[in-house]
Amino acid sequence: MNPDDLKKMLDALTHADVREFTLKTGSFDLALKRGPQAFAPAAPSAPQMTGSFAPAPAVPAAPSAPAAPAPEATPAAKPAEEAAPVAPAASAGTPVKAPIVGTFYSASSPDAAPYVKVGDRVEAGQVLCIIEAMKLMNEIEAEQSGVIREILVKNAEPVEYGQTLFMIE
Known part of the structure; x- marks a missing residue:
């Protein structure tokens, strides 16, 4: 069939x-x-x-499979916990999160300059990037004014809902 x-x-x-x-x-x-x-x-x-x-x-077989990796998951969780304190110190400011799942684009076209770079001052409502979802280009705008401190996603990289894209201070 x-x-x-x-x-x-x-x-x-x-x-x-x-x-x-x-x-x-x-x-x-x-x-x-x-x-x-x-x-x-x-x-x-x-x-x-x-x-x-x-x-x-x-x-x-599925219940027995997670039982074996459970001890491995505990050591894997420890490095993530150790890495967690480093992330907040490096990422001061307010996060800009992806409102949808899609592909992140830093510019309107491959040969165009990126909308923003680290250190740029942005105003509320200013376009920061584009997320393509199902062949639709969605402009992501700043919700507040500030300075771009971090860009956490690379151009043409897939993003998940709620994933932090930028840090604005």
Whole structure:
């Protein structure tokens, strides 16, 4: 079964009043079940899928896998804690955070000068950068006046929602 056919089937089942669905063709076996909360008008849920494409042994193995890395996660957390005091000292000022997920651009085009550089004075409402999300260019503006103390993202780098882009003092 190709992914387009599966998506069409899932869409049809999501919009229909179907609680369980089973499909068996050759070596392919698909079973879908919806919980009672799926029929609440405010919060429809996606069908849960089980079948030959999701082997059952992988589910029991998942709890034992995190149990083994748990001791490793503790030492990994210690360096992060040790690095945490360094970050606030180096980043004095107010953070400018990404309001959306996308790609960070420091200038309007590859050959243009960046909107701002470290040490530049900015005014509230001034464009600091662009974040491209789904082929839309979103200008990110300063919410306050101040001086750019740090630029924490490189040009053309992906950014997450809430990630600090600049520090303004």
